[in-house]
Amino acid sequence: MKLATWNVNSVRSRLERLIGWLEKNNPDILCLQELKCTEDQFPLEEIARAGYHAAVFGQKTYNGVAILAREELSDIRRGLGDDVPDDQARLISADIDGVRIFSAYVPNGQSVGSEKFEYKLTWLARLADMFRRDFRPDNPIVLTGDFNVAVTDQDVCDPDAWGDTVLCVPRAREALEVVREWGFVDVFAKFHPEGGVYSWWDYRRLAFPRNQGLRLDHIYATQPIAARCIRAEVDRDERKGEKPSDHAPMVVEWG
DNA sequence: ATGGCTGATCGAATCAGA
Numbered sequence: 001m002k003l004a005t006w007n008v009n010s011v012r013s014r015l016e017r018l019i020g021w022l023e024k025n026n027p028d029i030l031c032l033q034e035l036k037c038t039e040d041q042f043p044l045e046e047i048a049r050a051g052y053h054a055a056v057f058g059q060k061t062y063n064g065v066a067i068l069a070r071e072e073l074s075d076i077r078r079g080l081g082d083d084v085p086d087d088q089a090r091l092i093s094a095d096i097d098g099v100r101i102f103s104a105y106v107p108n109g110q111s112v113g114s115e116k117f118e119y120k121l122t123w124l125a126r127l128a129d130m131f132r133r134d135f136r137p138d139n140p141i142v143l144t145g146d147f148n149v150a151v152t153d154q155d156v157c158d159p160d161a162w163g164d165t166v167l168c169v170p171r172a173r174e175a176l177e178v179v180r181e182w183g184f185v186d187v188f189a190k191f192h193p194e195g196g197v198y199s200w201w202d203y204r205r206l207a208f209p210r211n212q213g214l215r216l217d218h219i220y221a222t223q224p225i226a227a228r229c230i231r232a233e234v235d236r237d238e239r240k241g242e243k244p245s246d247h248a249p250m251v252v253e254w255g
Numbered sequence: 256a257t258g259g260c261t262g263a264t265c266g267a268a269t270c271a272g273a
Contacts, residue, residue, distance in 0.1 A: 009261075009262070009272085010261085010262055010263080012262095012263095013261085013262060013263090034262095034272085036262065036263065037263090060263090060264095061262090061263050061264070061270095061271090062263085062270095062271075062272090108271080108272060108273055109273090110271080110272085110273090116271095146273095148272095148273070162273095165273075166273075167273060200273070202260075202272095202273070203260035203261055203272095204259080204260045204261095205259080205260090206257095206258055206259070207260095208257060208258080209256070209257050209258055210258095214273080216273075236257090237257090239257075240256095240257045241257075243261090244257090245261095246260085246261080246272085246273080
């Protein structure tokens with residue numbers, strides 16, 4: 001099974017690249033983030049023509065997540081499933097071939113100390129609560145997406161420059177750690193223990209050609225799936241050329 | 256050269272991203 005996650009930074013703006021990437025890479029499942037459109041505006045027809053079913057949780061202008069799959073998706077759930085009022089489309093999940101798949105777009109948090117940063121921490125706490133409430137670590141689960149957190153300094157091009165930002169501060173790392181320790185293996189890290197592999201590069205300051213990036217996109221799996229994983233990679237080539245997303249796709253395969 | 260931000264929005268200047 002080949003699964004990928006990709007923050008596309010507007011699915012409509014990235015449609016040509018998206019279809020091309022599907023055709024070239026032929027994943028069984030692709031989790032998308034930052035659709036920046038409503039479900040009505042989502043390019044369902046083009047994606048169906050490429051051979052994929054889709055579950056979409058859209059929102060006007062901001063956020064938006066989806067799961068594309070060769071197989072049918074069932075038991076589609078949108079949002080965190082708690083009773084907290086929240087109009088931001090940041091989480092969708094579905095069962096595919098007996099595995100619970102999550103596509104998550106964790107809030108960025110803008111700046112440490114801002115209301116948005118508090119929302120980020122709360123959102124991650126609610127995500128951990130959801131797993132404790134609705135799932136068990138021995139269920140086959142893959143949690144993937146843009147987490148807007150670099151877990152260790154080896155996932156950051158310049159830890160001195162980024163250390164105090166919303167992507168790296170201890171409070172953000174600790175909030176994600178609560179989710180991780182519920183029962184997830186960081187599958188990408190398992191295959192790249194040396195670090196230094198990034199998934200996001202700023203559009204500014206020639207960050208990509210200088211490889212000044214961070215690993216913000218993650219693939220987490222519970223043990224039943226993690227034990228079967230054979231490979232995980234970042235597709236850096238997709239960050240090149242005309243009109244790329246600022247994130248590259250991250251791919252995992254299990255047998 | 257893989258390049259000097261990009262995308263969405265009541266359509267220009269602003270917000271948000273990370």
